[in-house]
Amino acid sequence: MHDVAVAGERPADAKSGVEETRSRILAAARALYASKGSRGTTTREVATLANVNEATLFRHFGTKTQLLTAMLEHYSAFRAFPELLSRVDVLPTIDERLRELAFFTIEEMRVREDLIRVSMAEELSNPAGLSCAWRAPTETRRLLVAWFETQTASNALRGESEWLARVFMSLMFSFVMARKIWAGIDVPLERAVANLVEIFLNGARA
Secondary structure (H helix, E strand, O other): OOOOOOOOHHHHHHHHHHHHHHHHHHHHHHHHHHHOOOOOOHHHHHHHHOOOOOHHHHHHOHHHHHHHHHHHOOOOOOHHHHHHHHHHHHHOOOOHHHHHHHHHHHHHHHHHHHHHHHHHHHHHHHHHEEEEEEEHHHHHHHHHHHHHHHHOOOOOOOOOOOHHHHHHHHHHHHHOOHHHHHHHOOOOOHHHHHHHHHHHHHHOOO
């Protein structure tokens, strides 16, 4: 369980070893936080699952709060968002751009549902940790608001970018996180995205 320094180890090997150790710790933290919550998880348990000693964990992450922050940011999708928005921008119509954005958002939320629940639980149990738990989603929101600003500037959409981003993300969030309300109603993702985007663009007024 103890990290052993290898004599004559090359810098590249050392760096690779550090990254591998960090990855194991972050993966262990994700698994335990998802099953037991932040308060129910100890750093000792994370270290044990990651097969390192607790001192190694603290050397990499400092505190339990810093570990939680690093874990949420490491598995967040916000780093992929700028590239996605660049891809979306080349699509010819606003409908196509929003559908591509919706597909990506829903899929990313699905594979990170455990992290979303950890963040929500952290907000309830530890209000002081709110900025830590939501830092990555907040950055994603900022990027999305900026993207909607470009769409309104080009007259592809109208409205306040902050509200456009909020409503769009809320639709995707409720589709993924509140799906138990609609249990038994099997809706193909493509159809769901088409309906969500249509409602977002046109509303429901007759």
